[in-house]
Amino acid sequence: MLDWIDSYEAREWQTTTEGTVRYALIGLGWWTIDVALPAIESSDLGEVTTFVSSSTAKAERLAEENDVAHGISYEEFHDGVKRDAYDAVYVGTPNAYHLEYVETAAELGKAVLCEKPMEATVERAERMVETCEDAGVPLMIAYRMHTDPAIQRAKELIEAGFLGEPVSVHGHNSQPLLEMIPDHDQWRLDPDLSGYGTSVMDLGIYSINTARYLLDRDPLAVHSEMSSHHEAFGDVPDERSSALLVLEDDVKMVTTASQRAYEDTELKLTGTEGQIAFQPAFHGNVTLRLSRNDLQVTVDHETFDAEREMQEEFDYFADRVLTGGDIHADGRHGLTDMRIIRAIHEAAERGDIVEL
């Protein structure tokens, strides 16, 4: 137990401590500036050299404010301006813009770390995967839960038999989006920019992807019910979403997500012999609760916030880019999520069960 505690943050995935990946950050919203940028600055293997935004003036201003060498416009990025200043791009724009930046990055031979969900539609996500595969550039989808220590340790325990046979999974992810960003016209509520909808694309994806990763099992069938009520959600179908997924080996997963609800995250995996719960689960400070036999062990990790999660993720990505190693959450892994999310929307729209 002493060893387990002292190596809770161990990076079993790490293969190098040498080298630096220089990043261009594309899409300078609050997440990129307030979380991704400091995460890279704190990381061992990364450095931000270039900001890319809607205008040169905005990019240069933000670059100066944040002590970043270059600021260029989206157009300049597409023209290859400052191409020698960075080795990789981090794409943090609205979903429907991911593809165009990845296409340019691939042309320029740059490695790509693209936020999730990887694009607005399955078709555009497929084009992204093909583009990167054809160009031979590394593509990683930014599932930061994969390198969170709570998820890493839980995955090791599950692989060692902690749960017995997995039986069921509960996932929940809700937040009051309109209180966080009081703008009825924000991109997450515009299907042209967000894709199939808002709650599943932006929140439900955490439960589904983390369960897939932990259990190494994908959904085979999807039931879904969703609805919108508030006027700000008039263009998206899923102010409230819920789904029932049958994973491989008949594991039953139920999940809810809402962009207009009290903030809460939970992921709970129950097996024949034990249970693993994350509560909160997804946005940093993950609490891991392990139950087996008559014991319940609770691990709080309150220093490991969302920025530390991002630091872990950037170091993982850099490790793989620097060594040419296989990337786990690659484009094809992300594409499976896109197909699951499309199936969830189709199931709700058609009022039917959708097979995957």
Next chain:
Amino acid sequence: MLDWIDSYEAREWQTTTEGTVRYALIGLGWWTIDVALPAIESSDLGEVTTFVSSSTAKAERLAEENDVAHGISYEEFHDGVKRDAYDAVYVGTPNAYHLEYVETAAELGKAVLCEKPMEATVERAERMVETCEDAGVPLMIAYRMHTDPAIQRAKELIEAGFLGEPVSVHGHNSQPLLEMIPDHDQWRLDPDLSGYGTSVMDLGIYSINTARYLLDRDPLAVHSEMSSHHEAFGDVPDERSSALLVLEDDVKMVTTASQRAYEDTELKLTGTEGQIAFQPAFHGNVTLRLSRNDLQVTVDHETFDAEREMQEEFDYFADRVLTGGDIHADGRHGLTDMRIIRAIHEAAERGDIVEL
């Protein structure tokens, strides 16, 4: 807050402290002997005078061991033996036997407290309701969560607007039945005795009924997936069960239950403005977690175990029988659960959504 804590166990429902209801207990399994009997003995308004079991010898032996006046056989019960010794019956037999004892009790003019689920099928539950209505005897279904203080206080808070608009509900109830009762031929695994199946009938009903009670909203549509794997579950379809229910006002409820999984219970209701979670939720010692604004209040109530829950339930029942007051969890309330459970089984069998 002082008042709230000091009146946490307050019985808002209580209308009398005078009188005694004398019970015949029918079906002398471990729950009846180890939980129901001491609950009535500790209660203010109840007393056990009669045991009813498969043979006179067994009933008399158990009556003597437990200091109960009379022991009679099922046959003697049907013949009205000792009918003047009790005012009410508590039916704790396997599900498929409930109706025959309720029919006799109704003929004898006795009040009925019947365990949940109320019978093996909807049709038999309907007959039970009609029988008691025709005979004019009180019928209560034994949903002991309704009078648990955690549920009572939560219901008051919900009615006062704690959650805002209710958005989603998660319910989970699992236990390792074969470790608790190591018998592959037990009645809960025999559909002739249990009814539609085992996990939804015996465990899932807690999540569904408690959510209905707390939110005062019933399901309108049901999705379901269930499967059996272990040989002991060969005759029932739902070793593992999962359901997605749309409640009135578009509240999305997801629920899982399994008779062959690590023991855990949880019920969590999320609204636009707050969240109420019970963890554990169902078998005594309920922990109530209230979240609203930036506060999280956790109420542990570890002295209030399953026997105390039963004591509360028996006193509620006795209060209503003694005063002739309306009974809340009446036969029609239980019948709605039976229809929901049948719909969950039909949805899984047909691979379709079932409307209610």
